[in-house]
Amino acid sequence: MSFQVFDREKIEGALLHSSRGLELARRYFPRSIQVWGNDNPIPAQLFKEQPNLCCAVCGTNLLEKPDKGIISLWQKMRDRGPREHDAFEQIHFTCFGHCDEVLKTRLRGSRLIDGWEDIQDISIPTVYIRWIMSVLNSYALV
Structure with missing residues (x-):
């Protein structure tokens, strides 16, 4: 028993x-x-509805699967490579893998070059702040 x-x-x-x-x-x-x-207060509800971050190719909500998504930042390709302080022409959120490749194929003809960050990495507040500050600091030097 x-x-x-x-x-x-x-x-x-x-x-x-x-x-x-x-x-x-x-x-x-x-x-x-x-x-x-x-x-023991409950967490504040910041948004009226649940936030949503859709993949630019397939429409998957990347906030539900943050380890599967990336943010790609696109700059104009220069003859001597991108300058450090060139503005970003486009920013896209996509699934890593197939959707990312589809987007690259679409944008490569536009003479754009990409850089990326994992959504899961920048969902950590300290990493996000460090990433944003590095972008802002690079433009402050211009």
Whole structure:
């Protein structure tokens, strides 16, 4: 015969980590759940709807699969290569692999050259800030 011992931590975990448990706690422990809610606020909902970042080729939401997407930055190709401070002509978000190759094929005839970053890498706040600052600093030198 198997059994479980429910101590206060296990009961609290069952109540406070599911919507049905929170509903039950609000009904029977209204003062306690109010104090708990003040100490454990929910994350702010910044957008009315869930954000979406679609692949420029196939339309896949890249925020649902950040390890599969890239940001490609396109500059004009110069006879002696791109200058360090040339502005970006186009920026595209695509799936890595097939969609990226389709976009490259489309844009290569436009005399553009690409650079890229993984979406997963720049979804880390410190990496994103470092990346943005490096772009801004390169233009500050012009």
